[in-house]
Amino acid sequence: MASQEQLSAIKRAKVLMVGAGGIGCELLKTLALSGFQDIHIIDMDTIEVSNLNRQFLFRQSHVARDAVLRFRPNISITPYHANVKESCFNVDFFKEFDVVLNGLDNLDARRHVNRLCLAADIPLVESGTTGFLGQVTVHLKGKTECYECQPKPAPKTYPVCTITSTPSKFVHCIVWAKDLLFAKLFGDKNQENDLNVRSSDTANLSEHSEDVFECRKDEDIERYGRRIYDHVFGHNIEVALSNEETWKNRNKPRPIYSKDVLPEEQTKENGNEEKGCAADDVSAMDIGNLTFDKDDQLAVEFVTAAANIRASSFGIPLHSLFEAKGIAGNIVHAVATTNAIIAGLIVIEAIKVLQKDNNNYRMTYCLEHPSRKLLLMPVEPYEPNRSCYVCSETPLSLEVNTQRSKLRDFVEKIIKAKLGMNFPLIMQGASILYEVGEDLEEDMVAIYAANLEKALSELPSPVTSGSVLTVEDLQQEFSCSINIKHREEFDEEKEPDGMLLTGWVEAPVDNDNNKPIRNDESTSNALPSVETLEGEKDDEIQETSEVVEAFAGKKRKLSEVSEVTAPDPSGPSSINQNKPEKLDIDDKDDELIISDDWESLTKKKKL
Incomplete structure (x- = not known):
């Protein structure tokens, strides 16, 4: 009671x-x-x-x-x-x-x-x-x-070279189908895309190189679909095979052309029926201006079909629509x-x-x-x-190639993706480098848009090694400082963003004892927080957690910590x-x- x-x-x-x-x-x-x-x-x-x-x-x-x-x-x-x-x-x-x-x-x-x-x-x-x-x-x-x-x-990311050239897992095929093929066919035509979309194949194209994904005049939808299918699943695979060095220690992929799975007269042999249905899905989509939505059945079917065709080409086991939807939607x-x-x-x-x-x-x-x-x-x-950079306002550090990385990369990969800001204001000292807001004047919008395309070191107030940026989100009433360190090269496999953000993971150092001071004692033994995947209305998820591994955790209770004295790392669990x-x-x-x-x-x- x-x-x-x-x-x-x-x-x-x-x-x-x-x-x-x-x-x-x-x-x-x-x-x-x-x-x-x-x-x-x-x-x-x-x-x-x-x-x-x-x-x-x-x-x-x-x-x-x-x-x-x-x-x-x-x-x-x-x-x-x-x-x-x-x-x-x-x-x-x-x-x-x-x-x-x-x-x-x-x-x-x-x-x-x-x-x-x-x-x-x-x-x-x-x-x-x-x-x-x-x-x-x-x-x-x-x-x-x-x-x-x-x-x-x-969120798990994969190197572009793996996705575009050497997939070894079905998830690689899903990412390729969703983020590259679907986006190229049905998304913003002006966006950058890592698909090989140019060709000078005289058998299929005119004398001059052109965008393969552009529908030609007087070309019916079936012929257009077959041409795209042959280019993506056939021609591009053959181009990849021409680099023999790549396949010395890998299984070679197999080019798949539409005639192999979907004959002109639309008849399907028993052995090709499943892949033939996939070819139908890939070749019969209407062109639009879309983004992938896991609740859009047609979009999910397209991505599943395209991923399975690519998986078949690379000798990767095929997956059902249900399984593919789970992977594509992080369900x-x-x-x-x-x-x-x-x-x-x-x-x-x-x-x-x-x-x-x-x-x-x-x-x-x-x-x-x-x-x-x-x-x-x-x-x-x-x-x-x-x-913590959020509630304790500890500065962050960013290693980045200031001469190559654009302000747009910084905004998209760090400010939005890593720091979760929606309406960022970026300043260096008193100089505003970028701002988002409904009340901005048109000339300022143009200036900030132009800044996005500049390398960090080329901005009106150049960002170089040693620069300190202040980033604010006025809606969240949240701000943090980021210390910039120039770095020439990054490991594409381990650091696909080409940037490395650190700060709130690392503990401050006790200079007297030359050892770290941690409120949580050890991130490796800490009770894990519930982590997030994208939500899904059909199969509602909330989050993931590795809770059972936490029994040996040694994070400290509030009642065991003095307001003045730093916690003793050897204290009770x-x-x-x-x-x-x-x-x-x-x-x-x-x-x-x-x-x-x-x-x-x-x-x-x-x-």
């Missing part, structure tokens, strides 16, 4: 939920049934039939608000069918709430909300699930680590019961936050299966990482490695049991 104090805190709270998908659906239901009276929801998606296998609150016709009001008609639910990154959801908006609860499915939005909560000084309860794994974490400005205190793994399939457990834990921590119960906050990890002898693992939150502690919910009669005896759980109350 909840105490009177808890009920009072619940009833007067104004709660912001961000995301109403897999976790959010269960969270909204639990909030309503727990007595919360004023709930605001931001979500940009709508309910689809394929969502209903795990979002039991809804029917096909429902939106989240309507579904809950059917059984809690007296509470106030305010929905915002929008993207949380829109300018109307600014710091002042966030300041209206007592707590923010995240049920998001992508890293970019999570980072955005984290920064807004820091700027507004509003508690954030984060969450995520992947299959049977899940976690809930509490973040309070200046008291616990923020969501970004521990670096999140960057991890959700489990409804895990979402429900995590939603319950979110509400538990939210109530503690509202009561300002500082000593009892928990980060709780949901483990994968009973053989680990644990159902849930709670640990105390960790203090802020003093090396925040995790009892033999018997994990139990997590109190309301009182001794209604608690969530954490036990090393799995069978005993059947005799005790469970969430």
Whole structure:
């Protein structure tokens, strides 16, 4: 039973939920049934039939608000069918709430909300699930680590040479089909693309070299499709084979032409039927101006077909449409019961936050299966990482070839992709190098656009080794400093961006003892944060985590750290490695049991 104090805190709270998908659906239901009276929801998606296998609150016709009001008609639910990154959801908006609860499915939005909560000084309860794994974490400005205190793994990237010339895995074929072929055929015709799109093959082209992907006058769609097919899967493979050095230690690919799988008379032999269907998909698409969308069935079918043809050419096993969609969309399939457990834990921590119960906050990890002898693992939150560039304002360092890398590369690969800024302002001293905003004058827009195409060292205020850039995002009310170091060469395999950003991973050094000082003691042993893949409405994912490897972690509890003294690296662990502690919910009669005896759980109350 909840105490009177808890009920009072619940009833007067104004709660912001961000995301109403897999976790959010269960969270909204639990909030309503727990007595919360004023709930605001931001979500940009709508309910689809394929969502209903795990979002039991809804029917096909429902939106989240309507579904809950059917059984809690007296509470106030305010929905915002929008993207949380829109300018109307600014710091002042966030300041209206007592707590923010995240049920998001992508890293970019999570980072955005984290920064807004820091700027507004509003508690954030984060969450995520992947299959049977899940976690809930509490973040309070200046008291616990923020969501970004521990670096999140960057999305996996692959060297261009591997993708375009020497694929060895099916994922290489998917990336090629999605980011190169699909983008070239149906995307922005002016964008740079690493496909070989020029040819002087006199058998197929006019005397002068031209863009193979341009449809010629009086050329019907089938003939155009066959020509593209032959160029991409036949001609380009033969060109690659001409470099014999490449294939000394590799299996040679096999050129595949349309006549081999799709005869002119459209007859298909039994052995060629599957590949023939793929050829149909590749050759019959209408040209447009599109970006790949994993929810676009035709786009997924095209990428799957193209990837399988390329895989066949390189001797890589073929994959089904379902498997290919998962790879192309970065999809991890959700489990409804895990979402429900995590939603319950979110509400538990939210109530503690509202009561300002500082000593009892928990980060709780949901483990994968009973053989680990644990159902849930709670640990105390960790203090802020003093090396965090977000909440501790520690400068970052960037190694880059300042003479070759353009400002555009810096903006796209570092500012947006790595730092998650949406509306960046880049300055060197008092000089503004780049700015994004709706109120910019036209001449300034032109100047900043021109700057994007200049090498860093060629900017009006040249960026060279030793330069310090200040980067701000006014919407997030967030800024950081980046120290620039010129570097000539980069390993294309290990550093495909041609840049290396460091800073918040490394610890400051204790000069007296000549050893690093870490708030978290060891990133290798630290409890891993839930990491993000792209969300997917059909197979809703939240995040991934390697939680079970964390039992040997030695991150420190807030209660063990003095406000003045740096933590002792040899201090006690925040995790009892033999018997994990139990997590109190309301009182001794209604608690969530954490036990090393799995069978005993059947005799005790469970969430």
